[in-house]
Amino acid sequence: MEERWTILKVLQWTTGHFKRRGIEQPRANAEVLLAHVLEMDRIQLYLHYDKPLGRTELARYRELVRRRAAREPSQYITGRQEFWSLEFEVNPAVLIPRPETEILVERAADILRNSGGTALDLGTGSGAIAIALARECPTIRILATDRSPAALTVAKRNAMRLHVRDRIHFAAMDLLGGFSLPACSFDLIASNPPYISDGDFLNLPPEISRYEPESALRGNGPAGLGVIHRILTEAPAFLKKDGHLLVEIGQGQAEILREESATGIQMEHMEFIKDYSGIYRVLHLWGPIG
DSSP states (O other): OOOOOBHHHHHHHHHHHHHHTTOSSHHHHHHHHHHHHHTOOHHHHHHTTTOBOOHHHHHHHHHHHHHHHTTOOHHHHHTEEEETTEEEEOOTTSOOOOTTHHHHHHHHHHHHHHHOSEEEEESOTTTHHHHHHHHHOTTOEEEEEESOHHHHHHHHHHHHHTTOGGGEEEEEOSTTTTOOTTTOOEEEEEEOOOOBOHHHHTTSOHHHHTTSOGGGTBOSSTTSOHHHHHHHHHGGGGEEEEEEEEEEOOTTHHHHHHHHHHHHOOEEEEEEEEOTTSOEEEEEEEEEOO
8 A cells, every 4th residue: 555645744754854964944944845846835734734745746845855955955946035025036046035134124225215316236146135125115226236147137037026127227247347437326335245254165054055156155365355345445436425335244244344444444434233143244334435
C-alpha cells in the first residue's frame, strides 16, 4: 500500500530533515516551500493539515526541499520576498530585501512626505527602496539606478506589478557616474550599497555567499567601506541646499565613519539610526556644505 503523505506528515518530516542539515528555522522553511507548491497561504496548511499530497505535488516539493537543503535561499526558490508589506520578485540577480532596510525607508518617507520633490535610489537591486517610497509618497518623482541590467529588469517588473512604474525612472549606471553637474540635483539620495568587508564575506552563511550577487555584497577594503566612501564623497554635490543622504551601513562601521566625519564628509549634520537589533544601520546626513 502506498504511503499517505498528508500536509502535516510532510511538514514534520521536512522539519527534521532541515534540522539535520543545519537549516535555521526549519519549520518555517518547510511551511514556506509547501505553501508555495500548494499555492496556499501558510495558515491554510494548518486548516488542511490532513489533506494528502498528490504524486505531482510531492515530486515538486521534494525538488524544492533538495534545493533548500543545498542552502539555496527559500526566497530564490519561491521567487518572492516580502518587504514593506509588499511582495517583491527576487532572483539571484538581486539581493534579497531585508527588514533592516525598512529603517532607511521609514526615515526617507518621513522626509519626503514633508518636502516632496525628487529622490534617487542608488543601486536599486530589486527596486525595494524606490518602490516602497513611491507607494508611501505618491507625489514624489524617483530615479532608481543600478549597474546591473539584470537587476534593473527585476526592479522594473516589480514596479509594474506594484503599480508605481509610471513614477520611477530606471537607469543603468554605476552609482553617480552617469550624472553631470549642475543639471542633476535631488531632495534625497538613498542607498543600500555593498558594505561587507573582505574578511566578513568569508564567514557569511552559504545562503548568502554562494547565491546572492557578490558585487552587491562586498564593499571593498578591510572595513568594507570602499563603496560607501565613494557615495559620501560624490553625493553631496548632487543634493539640493537642504538635501538629505541616507546610506545603509554594516555593524561596526558607524564608529569608523564618525571618526572620519571631521575630515571627509561635506555635510553639516550627521545622525546614525539603529535597527531593531540595536545596531547602527543607517547613516543620515543632511545640509550639503558649499
